[in-house]
Amino acid sequence: MKKLLNTLYVTSAGAYLRRDGETVAIEIEGVVRARMPCHLLSQIVLFGETTMSRDMMVLAGDAGISVAWLTFSGKLAARIEGPQTGNVLLRRAQHRATASEATALTIASQIVAAKVANQRALLRRHLRDYPDSPGSESVDSAQRRLADAARLALEAPDLETLRGHEGEAAHAYWKVFGALVRNPDPAFAFGGRNRRPPRDAVNAVLSFLYALAALDARAACESHGLDPQMGFLHRDRPGRMSLALDLMEELRAPLCDRVCLSLVNRRQLRGADFERQDTGAVLLSDAGRKTVLTAWQERKRTELRHAWIDERLPLGLVLYVQAQALARHLRGDLDAYPAWLWT
Missing domain, CATH: 3.100.10.20 (CRISPR-associated endonuclease Cas1, N-terminal domain)
Structure with a gap:
């Protein structure tokens, strides 16, 4: 159980x-x-x-x-939160690993490759289900570029090069993301990723979902004794949950982006579910947030097979399994960090 x-x-x-x-x-x-x-x-x-x-x-x-x-x-x-728990020896091992660029690179490259591969999987699912939809040629071209980017991520000689491959993949992905939005309502027109603040409805939903995923990733880190602020891919910054952001990268497309697209394309969200402020920011209304949260929880209950543990489990538990795998790798129980691929 x-x-x-x-x-x-x-x-x-x-x-x-x-x-x-x-x-x-x-x-x-x-x-x-x-x-x-x-x-x-x-x-x-x-x-x-x-x-x-x-x-x-x-x-x-x-x-x-x-x-x-x-x-x-x-x-x-x-x-x-209450009194801090966790294994101090594990945190010391985490500190040593993040301080070593060679070690950090081996973990970060797996994370980036899996993130890009999972973004590609989302594009390929769209091509499979809607082969004749507008923009399919651009989506197909983008998924090919993502395949190359995932391979190059595994071959990156240093973290800066790795981040460059991740950035190029993100550019290709977001350039065609609007083609995955099949709702003709102008309220959901998508011209590219923007944030702080989001300036359209689709970006408002994405930013909201990413914030929820980051909280879950932090909880997953802490539940296995990891320091959520000490990451491998994301640079150190006061107050930033760098490791939590690292772990959630693999889940962005299959969890957050998939929920966003489902809500918009199934017309579960309407233009009235958003508030437009004088600053240009677009935010979810109270009713809109409730709709997104309901879909978020339903998606997290979706069961799929996790290749590393060879078991079916709810999607909401993947972050906890990945945090456990990372902790075992840092302790020396696993030779490498097994990133999660959406299949």
Whole structure:
């Protein structure tokens, strides 16, 4: 039996979380709308104007539940957690590995190659399912370029060259991503990737989903005793979750990008689900966020076979398996880090 570590998302404005025994009680305007036993949770994510009692924070810390506050756009504003756990010997091994460019390169090249291969898989699925759709020739050309980029990533002599191959692959991928959007509504026109802030509806959904994936990746790192800020591909920067960002690279296309495309192409999202601000930023509305979160959780429950462990498991557990594999590699139990390929 596998237990999928659960996350409680609270999006309702004015919601208040308090402790009720060993349960989280969620109040809105003084009325308890929901309860959730703490033993079922690994993370609580609060959006916008939501608050929590001190007793609830203490309970979360004691139960090993991390709490994250996100802005309405999905940007991490704050995070609290209980006493730090983990194996100090593993963290020292991680520190040595990140300090060695040769070691970092062997891990980072696997991550980038898998990321690009999984982006290519998304393009190939589109070509298989919609061979006569507009832009198919450009999508086919892009997937061929991604095949070359994945191969070159494995042959990169240094991290700078590797990041260059990743950038070239990203350029090819995002250039044709709009061809995968089959919703004719002008509200979902996609002219390329943009962020901080997102300036169109598709980018607003992508940025929101990437923020959720980063939180899951951080939780996966910490659950296996890894330092989420000490990465191999992403450069060190104060406050950046570099290792969490490394791990989520492999899941961007099959998890985040796939959810975004499904929501848009199935018309589960409408133009009214977005708010356009005077600054040019486009953000999901409260109703839009709820729609995305529902699809996000459903996608994470999708089962597939993981080649390294040779078992079927929910997609939401892949990050935890990858964090475990990385920890075993750093401890010397595995000769190499087995990146995850979407098949």
